[in-house]
Amino acid sequence: MAPLHRISRRLLLALPAGLALAAGAEAQSQPGPLRVVVGFPAGTTPDTLARLYGASLSTTLGQPVVVDNRVGGGGILAAELVARAAPDGSTLFVAGNGPISINKHLTDRLPFDPDRDFRPVGFLGVSMQVLVVRPGLATDLAGFITQAKTQDINYGSVGAGSASHLFMAGLSQQAGLKAQHVPYRGAPQALVEIAAGRLDAMVAAIGSALPLIREGKVIPLAVTGPARDPLLPVVPSFEQAGITGFALPVWNGLFAPRATPDAVVERIAAALAEAQRDETVRRGVAAAGFSMEARDPASITRFIAAESARWGEIARATGVRLTD
Incomplete structure (x- = not known):
């Protein structure tokens, strides 16, 4: 060629x-x-x-x-x-x-x-990233953690070893969640699965999740910064919700x-x-x-x-x- x-x-x-x-x-x-x-x-x-x-x-x-x-x-x-x-x-x-x-x-x-x-x-x-869940699973971080401690959930990522994978693995280990990892080729595919109710949760870059958040198709629970993000001003940070060490x-x-x-x-x-x-x-x-x-x-x-x-x-x- x-x-x-x-x-x-x-x-x-x-x-x-x-x-x-x-x-x-x-x-x-x-x-x-x-x-x-x-x-x-x-x-x-x-x-x-x-x-x-x-x-x-x-x-x-x-x-x-x-x-x-x-x-x-x-x-x-x-x-x-x-x-x-x-x-x-x-x-x-x-x-x-x-x-x-x-x-x-x-x-x-x-x-x-x-x-x-x-x-x-x-x-x-x-x-920053944002933890989003399928509608009907939880409305706040505390409710999600309580539910994920007592029933099996699955969470998506943009691939094994990615920040979205390791963040959720770390959160699951620290909070004692019963969570199974499901890798995808990128955030769009995983987010569509959450919106369809076939996947429970994901931590994704805010920009990737924002369109579906605005449409109400996925529910944001917490952002990964030390404080609220201007793009999601009503969503608390993990730090504000009492989960430390994840301002990544x-x-x-x-x-x-x-x-x-x-x-x-x-x-x-x-x-x-x-x-x-x-x-x-x-x-x-x-x-x-x-x-x-x-x-x-x-x-x-x-x-x-x-x-x-x-x-x-x-x-x-x-x-x-x-x-x-």
Whole structure:
């Protein structure tokens, strides 16, 4: 197959919508495409953020940005691909809690090292999560916990080892819930199952759950921040409801292979900062239920180390392991 930068613009535009984010001038006259690898399907929050930023990055960098959805292992497949990619700035990874902060605590056999194989470029967005349940199960966190202590419930996640999985596993262990994990390929599928009454509960990014919350199809019980979230002002936090130790955000960042030169990373980071000033991007990130945090790579590294330590505590307490 011919390299993408040599394919005609007509063919580029004929590709599926999940591939080409921008074309601009004739593709062959531009630099080669920037591939942004996402470990979750189209329509999920990481994919949405990748596309929002990708359109702006394409304009600023003057090259096509291609979103490559490599679904598998809660982001592990995508992480391995980027870890082994050429460190030339042509392949980046939209990563979050799971592959960077959590999975290393759940298995000794990751095909990459999240601490040594990647370098942060910048944050795309940070969000709290919200515990939602099917209508009729409970109307507040105390009622849910009481019910889940006495009868079996099932809860969904965006994949084994994800933040949504480990959060609920930690809550179940701490509160003594009788809860069974059911992994899905992404939040939309699990939330639809809750709305249909076939799944009991899930902790999901607020932006993912908000449409169904507003329609009354899922019931929000608590958010994961230290206080109420502006998007759900009537919903208490776990801390306010008396459940401590779970003020854990979900986040997505842009990462490059570790050996990518400083100058290349700085160029992309500058384009990312420009994207965060783009009103279209800002509105899209807010609509997804995320807030922007402008952090430099050193700050991101410290943030990840701190939250990874807490996820490690939860992993050890719950005994959750990824199947080899």
